[in-house]
Amino acid sequence: MRIRAFAAVMAATVALPCFVQAADLEVTHWWTSGGEAAAVKELAGAFNATGNKWVDGAIAGSGGTARPIMISRITGGDPMGATQFNHGRQAEELVQSGLMRDLSDVAEKGKWKEVIKPANLLDSCTFEGKIYCAPINIHSWQWLWLSNAAFKTAGVAVPKDWNEFVAAAPALKKAGIQPLALGGQPWQANGLFDTLLISLGGKDLYEKVYKDKDAKVAAGPEMAKIFAAADKARELAKGSNVQDWNQATNMVLTGKAGGQVMGDWAQGEFSLAGKTAGTDYTCLPGLGINDVLTTNGDAIYFPLLKDEAKSEAQNVLAETIVDPKLQVAFNLKKGSVPIRGDIDMAAANDCMKKGIAIIAKGNTATSTDQLVSADTQKQKEDLMSEFFSSSISVKDAQARFVDIISSAD
């Protein structure tokens, strides 16, 4: 490392006066909660160790706030060195219009095609055979988090699946406990619905609706069952007057609510509060019914830059991200599953291990972010947030859902 730094200084003084400045790489992301920030620190440290400099560009306020800022910077001609997006189609048009850098060389050198698992992560980075992003972690949505204390207060056993949870709800209510915690932000209602769909309806139904966009299936009796379940969930969630997902998680954490359906990033909140899986809280992947997890998560994209030295630094960052050591360090802090199957995650806690095992078995499905466009996703969010906060009938909601699916792309 010292030799490389020395070489950099030499190069900077002799040949390329812009080299030192060029090795500064601004990385924008929305990892701002406690566990997330710790994970970013790992990544920044590993990148700095290569002789380059990580310039942190954290944007507070979740992806919905951060993405418009990132996109307008890239389209407006002021690209950063690298930026976070979720796996999927959020950066699709940026790639199509040639604003992103092709990483195929780095990918080939690092044998990404062989090490990155599941393969669909790399597929969503690929456009016309070239690779445009480096996947960094896997998150899945299909988790039911339960407060053991709440069920103890209510005098019922901790449920083993969604159906038992629904059955236990009256007892919770009687004890003055909110059965299901649900934050008011639209993406949470949408995520809850999609989780019910894949966990209760199965992977086939999920793929027919979101992958094939089959309006007939969306209008069919199987989906009607999902909407009935969502109606039940709506009833159980009534009264949780919170906005943010971590406030809802906090209700479960403190035993004020029985459970919450939320992605495995909620894990970070539990471990931050020093709770132990199994005794303080219970996690049920696939809602305890269907062991299939979707592979959401984050990837780093690299805007096309004119500066050669900066482009070189982008390659280095891409290599760093996929590096096994960084994968372990980063994902342990973040509470997510690493993107390669060939590393040891012995330090992970029980819930994380359950998730890793399911993904290793190959029981994965492509996430909705990858299957449908941001536009369709937003329409779904609008529908679901309205559904969960109002009293529109199941029938009307399904009819509107069919409309969205039939015009989805």
Added chain:
Amino acid sequence: MAKTHQSARPNQLFRNLNSKIASIPMIFVALVIFLGGSVWTVIYSFTNSRLLPRATFVGFDQYERLWGSARWLISIQNLAIYGILSLIFSLVVGFVLAALMDQKIRFENVFRTIFLYPFALSFIVTGLVWQWILNPEFGIQHIVRSLGWETFEFNPVYDPDIVIYGILIAGLWQGTGLVMCLMLAGLRGIDEDIWKASRVDGIPMWRTYLFIVIPMMRPVFITTLVIIASGIVKLYDLVVAQTSGGPGNASEVPAKYVYDYMFQAQNLGQGFAASTMMLLTVAIIIVPWAYLEFGGRKRG
């Protein structure tokens, strides 16, 4: 300046050349940025632009989808409720406050400052403050309940049916002070002699206000109306800070629809269509006003 100064040259184009040159940047900005930008937006609202603008025209598809969208309809309805009520209440309350202030009361400056103070706060701060005040667990409901009325219910932020009134309260709190100041300025512009004359004639004070003073304040009312109305159409930050459009879609407004669809849904065409509809609304408000203000004066 100096119009009477000898105008030897007949060529009108070069009269006052200096000021004409000086106003070129302003004209340029108005034409290219304001007008040009608006025209561009309207044109691209007929395309299927997604994340980036592209000129593939699809006719009225975006508008069809817009008017078929439940969220847009809710937004329009909310804006109508908020708009009409805030127009009425801020004018009435603003005028009454101004009339009270005009009674040569003591500490007028203090009261004026207090009433105008909320206007110095941004909508974001206003929204957050009222989110807390109206929160059932910390705010008004909690206080009244702890005073003994156990069943008291006042929860506009989390009740989809009345959430827009919660926003209205915050909006009025913020904006009424300004209306009061405008009205007060108008009242002060009324000649003392008119008051004296009406007193001599024995006309009661309320009738003087209603039938003499208010008609005389027409220009002030129209200016106030335009200021309030344009503030209503662009309502966005208050909603974002106070409820983020929730619960569900219950407090969505058109400006938020535009932003969400342009940037979160990455569907510029849809956002442009919505903003064109907003432009149309503003035009409907501004054009009659401009006609009344400028068209009328020329004739008179």
